[in-house]
Amino acid sequence: MQTSDAILDRLMALHPKVIDLVLDRVHRLLDAMDHPETRLPPVIHVAGTNGKGSTVAMIRAGLEGAGETCHVYTSPHLARFHERIRVAGELISEPALAELLDECERANGGAPITFFEITTVAALLAFARTRADWTLLEVGLGGRLDATNVVVPRLTVITPVSMDHEAFLGNTIEAIAGEKAGILKPGVPCIVGPQQDSALEVIEYRAARLGAPLHVHGQHWHVAEENGGLVFQDETGLMDLPPPRLLGAHQVQNAGMAIAALRLLGRAEGAAAAMRDAEWPARMQRLSRGPLVALAGRAELWLDGGHNPAAGVALAEALGRLPARPTHLVCGMLNTKDVKGYLRPLAGTATRLHAVAIPGERNTLPAAETAAAARAVGLEAREAPDLAAAISEIVAEAPDARILICGSLYLAGRVLRENG
Missing domain, CATH: 3.40.1190.10 (Mur-like, catalytic domain)
Incomplete structure (x- = not known):
């Protein structure tokens, strides 16, 4: 077989x-x-x-x-x-x-x-x-x-x-x-x-x-x-x-x-x-182990797979309920989604966004376009070649940050596979 x-x-x-x-x-x-x-x-x-x-x-x-x-x-x-x-x-x-x-x-x-x-x-x-x-x-x-x-x-x-x-x-x-x-x-x-x-x-x-x-x-x-x-x-x-x-x-x-x-x-x-x-991975999930968590050091590492405007509203609300801490987004999205609609509610919650492409996904939005959409709704944004690079850059500047990987279930799946 x-x-x-x-x-x-x-x-x-x-x-x-x-x-x-x-x-x-x-x-x-x-x-x-x-x-x-x-x-x-x-x-x-x-x-x-x-x-x-x-x-x-x-x-x-x-x-x-x-x-x-x-x-x-x-x-x-x-x-x-x-x-x-x-x-x-x-x-x-x-x-x-x-x-x-x-x-x-x-x-x-x-x-x-x-x-x-x-x-x-x-x-x-x-x-x-x-x-x-x-x-x-x-x-x-x-x-x-x-x-x-x-x-x-x-x-x-x-x-x-x-x-x-x-x-x-x-x-x-x-x-x-x-x-x-x-x-x-x-x-x-x-x-x-x-x-x-x-x-x-x-x-x-x-x-x-x-x-x-x-x-x-x-x-x-x-x-x-x-x-x-x-x-x-x-x-x-x-x-x-x-x-x-x-x-x-x-x-x-x-x-x-x-x-x-x-x-x-x-x-x-x-x-x-x-x-x-009830358990449901990649819905405001706090990651507690794995190589990405080790890379984050003292920073909190979270994962969410929401990808439409309503999910952006829910995510901003959930972040607002957590204890105050600088929040940095690592975001990758598909080119079929309303990127600005998703990111707009998060603009008042996040300190900065690092945009990445979703590895191995043919319909990924290029990092440059995700970053441009973030800037258009008032989010400071940078591009990163991959997740590890984004996390490393955030930790170097804000070692006690809250890092949220978000924007796509496909990206979330990649994280869960790579992080073990």
Whole structure:
């Protein structure tokens, strides 16, 4: 049997586009595989622009805290593809992944299909063949035409919708919300996180047409920080909980969605575990070991993979909550992102930005362009040839700084691979 990496490399070449949002190819392959999507444990399907992964992580921690097992499908991965597929609580093994990918490749017979589509089918096949209590599916892009949107879920979740992936989802909040609301199904309840009014109107309209009951933040449930903890309230009553383990005010909102989901599923006993045990790498993650940490010396080293304007706002807020310390950004971004929109909220928080290109990423924005975008929004910026050079220069000038590597999940993945 070949390695999963070798098979994944071949699967990348089956379609000329990385993203091509139709469902015909997925349905064709699912039919050839005898429809694993119909044999899954109860599905919780999560869409939205920001907070999907963190919300999934908290729901998973809550369900596991209630004594149940979860299949989990998320994307993109950071260090290894295996991170995308968690079978009954465990990352998929290399032999199992290679076997599934080989099976899907043979069934596909060389027909055009995107990388995400065929690997999604592989994940569904793994989940259908292994017992678990729940299946958590995170949408890859959009919702309506996403490869995960082939299931009839027990529950859906729509996290906050904001501008991102406009080339594929539309250039207005209303259009993007319509794509995210494509995961709604007749009679299936949906937890709706905090939304702009225009986005919520679209979600409510779609839900009314389908008969999908909504449980909306600010209407049906409320969440807030209080006295160092978390307070959640819905029509069932009030819950006092520990604060989310994941940092940032936006994680309070994500926690609220996770708790609302657990309450609706009758698993409220897992709410404290959802706050206490959830882990989600590269979301305001403090790095504590590895060669980059050694290079930083006394400086704090943090990592975040957010990459759109809403993520920039959340990141600036999270930094503002930390003890005062000069903050230096090491930033690399893709050329498909709103770089100025992402960096603008950070201009009042950071001392300086060092721009880098993302190694090995063909769609990286050149360091010079990232630096120029930073200067345009009022951030002092320099260019650096790589991460190590940027960290070394910062430490030489500010040995007690807070250093945040940010701007892209692809850059975050590189950091996690190189830093061990």
